[in-house]
Amino acid sequence: MTGGGRPESGHPLTALADWRLPVRGEAAVDLAFRYRVPGIQFDLGGPGRGPLLDAPGRLARLARTARAAGVVPLAVTGNVLNDIGLTAPEGTLAAARVQDVLRRLLDAAAGLGAPLVFVPSFRRSAIDTETALRRTALVLRAAADRAAARGLVLASENTLTPRASLRLVGEVGSPAFRLLLDTYNARAAGLDPVALVTTAGAHLADQVHAKDGPAGADATPLLGEGDGRVGGTLAAMAAHGPPVRALVLENDHRAGDATRLRADLDRLRALAAGLRRGPRTTVADHSAEAKETAGTWASR
Numbered sequence: 001m002t003g004g005g006r007p008e009s010g011h012p013l014t015a016l017a018d019w020r021l022p023v024r025g026e027a028a029v030d031l032a033f034r035y036r037v038p039g040i041q042f043d044l045g046g047p048g049r050g051p052l053l054d055a056p057g058r059l060a061r062l063a064r065t066a067r068a069a070g071v072v073p074l075a076v077t078g079n080v081l082n083d084i085g086l087t088a089p090e091g092t093l094a095a096a097r098v099q100d101v102l103r104r105l106l107d108a109a110a111g112l113g114a115p116l117v118f119v120p121s122f123r124r125s126a127i128d129t130e131t132a133l134r135r136t137a138l139v140l141r142a143a144a145d146r147a148a149a150r151g152l153v154l155a156s157e158n159t160l161t162p163r164a165s166l167r168l169v170g171e172v173g174s175p176a177f178r179l180l181l182d183t184y185n186a187r188a189a190g191l192d193p194v195a196l197v198t199t200a201g202a203h204l205a206d207q208v209h210a211k212d213g214p215a216g217a218d219a220t221p222l223l224g225e226g227d228g229r230v231g232g233t234l235a236a237m238a239a240h241g242p243p244v245r246a247l248v249l250e251n252d253h254r255a256g257d258a259t260r261l262r263a264d265l266d267r268l269r270a271l272a273a274g275l276r277r278g279p280r281t282t283v284a285d286h287s288a289e290a291k292e293t294a295g296t297w298a299s300r
Helices: 023-032 057-070 094-113 130-147 160-171 193-203 228-241 260-271 283-292
Strands: 012-015 039-043 072-077 118-119 153-157 177-182 204-209 247-249
Touching: 012 023, 012 072, 012 260, 023 039, 023 057, 039 247, 057 072, 057 094, 072 094, 094 118, 094 130, 118 130, 118 204, 130 153, 130 160, 130 177, 153 204, 160 177, 160 193, 177 193, 193 204, 193 228, 204 228, 228 260, 247 260
Parallel strands: 012 039, 012 247, 039 072, 072 118, 118 153, 153 177, 177 204, 204 247
Antiparallel strands: none
16 A cells, blocks of 8 residues: 555555644644555644644645545544533533534535535533533534534444443444544543444444543554553454444544654554454344333443
8 A cells, every 4th residue: 555545455444543643733634644655634723632633725725635545535623512512511612612612523424525524522521420421412412413414424433332322323323423432541431442332333423533542642552552451342243343444542642753654554554454344233123122221321
């Protein structure tokens, strides 16, 4: 494979997350091209989060750069939501800001031709109470409807238990809604990511974040060298989830250590090679189970 070309047929794309790199936007696309990585996810940016992805003229330039490099825009996220609070009560200024960010995320994904928008639920957006789960479901239900109307998929990245994850899926109730799997987030929260995949695999997005831990800026172990058991989680994904379209490196590479990034990408490619596309498990397979957990919060 050269430049941003696709890998061997049947393997997922390997991809980078621009918010975990020393550069963002067009410079991140150039970095992906130079390291022969065919896909990339982008963050919307904002206060404390880097340049705005949707600043005037920027989306069009970024889309042109990605096309020229042969690097596929895969998803857009809004990490600034962790600073605002997705669970903010309706009628508050924070809730209005959340709606603005969600609208801009969908616009940005459509402008880049990225098929996925995912919404993080950490820190101020954490789903840690019954009220937070209900509010998150309400906000994401409306956003999923808007995503579906634009031919996009909306996903939630969170640290819910398997049963609570199914409950969120049931309460959002949209065929355009998925759960985004991160191979380390569940373990960092004291949960078993394999159990999550086994229980909720039919509702997972076809893009997966590959990360190992324990996490820490400039100290994240290379894939396979931490306690994340990344390989086991991906094996469960191959057995219980949808065929993986993209395996996205989310280890922290903001320090710009080129040797370390190359080593992690070699590991990412090896993991992707083990995820040959197989039969798809449909969302409908577990829809009844999702509805059955709709009244259960204590299992979280």
